[in-house]
Amino acid sequence: MESPNQKIDEARQEYIESLAETMEMYGLSPSMGRLFGIMFFHDEPMTLDEMRTQTGMSKTSMSTGVRALSRLKLVHKKWQKGIRKDLYEAEHDQFRSFVDFFAQQWEKEIEINQSSLRKTEQKLRALRDDPQLSEEDQEQILRDLEKLEQAKQYYQWLRHLVDAFESGNIFKHVPIPDKSDSF
Incomplete structure (x- = not known):
């Protein structure tokens, strides 16, 4: 038994x-x-x-x-x-664990990709002025630079999300349920 x-x-x-x-x-x-x-x-x-x-x-x-x-x-x-x-x-505060875990992961993502994004953007801008490039290649570079601008917006948004998590402001928008709201 x-x-x-x-x-x-x-x-x-x-x-x-x-x-x-x-x-x-x-x-x-x-x-x-x-x-x-x-x-x-x-x-x-x-x-x-x-x-x-x-x-x-x-x-x-x-x-x-x-x-x-x-x-x-x-x-x-x-x-x-x-x-x-x-x-x-x-850690028994699972809300705190969630915030810490995801904020750390997103911080890593931002750090890794923003650095690469800046280097790629610099290289493309330098290439754009190359007189040997065809018009088609120059158009491709402009399209790539536009994609990088969209990526920058994403990382700016992700930075705001991390800040909202770390400051606790996220809980103003998605409140922690009280104990009576269990599923």
Whole structure:
């Protein structure tokens, strides 16, 4: 017969597995999702050894997973008096986690693509003045520059979206539901 603790763990497992799937959708490993899920349900901060016992993961992959989750602000390092090992706990504010995760991803996208966009635009503008280009090539360059202008507008919009997320203004437009609005 199953103990109450086993039944609780079994009940939690469905949500933990859905977190693993979700993490994979966002480019993270399912094991990181499981690790986050285990930490999400754990009431106290956990050591790497405790996490390893719960997940069966190696200490190396556990450490790598915790570092990645920490960078994404899904896991936080905690300090407790008298405990010498590093302790970690999951971020329980899923709204904050969502904001932090997506803002970081969008910041990366903006940084990577704006730099390339500027370099491409400079090269195309320099080419546009080349007297050896045919009229067809010059028209192509103008069309490409117009596409880059549209891309700049997108990154400007994305910058505003990141700002709205980071400042919390997004919640004025899409309010956090109160507890009675659960699905």
